[in-house]
Structures are given as structure tokens and as C-alpha cells.
Amino acid sequence: MAHRFIFFSPLQITALRQTLPIHLRHCSSFELIAAYVWCLRTIALQLSPKEEVRFLCIMNLRSKINSLSLGYYGNAFVFPTQLTTATMLCRNPLGYAVELIRKAKAKMTKEYIRSVVDFIVIRG
DSSP: OOOOOOOOOHHHHHHHHHTSOGGGTTSOHHHHHHHHHHHHHHHHHTOOTTOEEEEEOOEEOTTTOOOSOTTOOSOOEEOOEEEEEHHHHHHSOHHHHHHHHHHHHHTOOHHHHHHHHHHHHHHO
């Protein structure tokens, strides 16, 4: 797998944002670009239509919880995930992917975080 840097100008971001339904146009640039790249990558991989594809990103949880041990300066993050099929992702408008990414971010509740921590403790 090759790593590439892709840069989006403000004009390109605005053009992408204009393709979204009005209720999604206030999404963050991260949500917009992540959705766009997720769709393009899925198309490029030429996966079978029923292949499951997932969006996974790292999310800082320090702003979500205030129960970290005093003096703890280590990492505090989780990886919320959203699943769909290659067909659903590629055949729907970009707004579909943006909504999935927003759902993944919204999953990061205190209950979700506790569940992840419990899972890590159980698994060692």
C-alpha cells in the first residue's frame, strides 16, 4: 500500500460541501474530506458489492470524560467505527458517507468509552 498526501484547497472543500444536502452543509471539513476519501478509496479498490467497508478514526476522549487519574498524561483515545457495504457507500450520494461518519463520532458517549475500557481490561 502506498502512502500519498492529498491537499484540498478551500475552494475544493466549498465545492464538495455544495454537493451535500442543506442539512449536512454545516459538517466539519474532517467529516467532509474523510467521507470523500472513504468513497474514492472504496471505488479504487474495486471491492465486491456486498463487501463490508468500515470507517475507523482515532478520537481523543479527554473532552468526553473527566475521570482520568490525576497526573495521567498518557494516551486517551478510542476508535469509533461505522460499517456499510461497498455498494451502499459507492452508489449513494456523498451525504450518505458524511452521515455515517457523524454517527461514528456520535457513538463516543461516556457509556461507549466505559465499554471500551472494560473490554481492554478484560482482554488485558
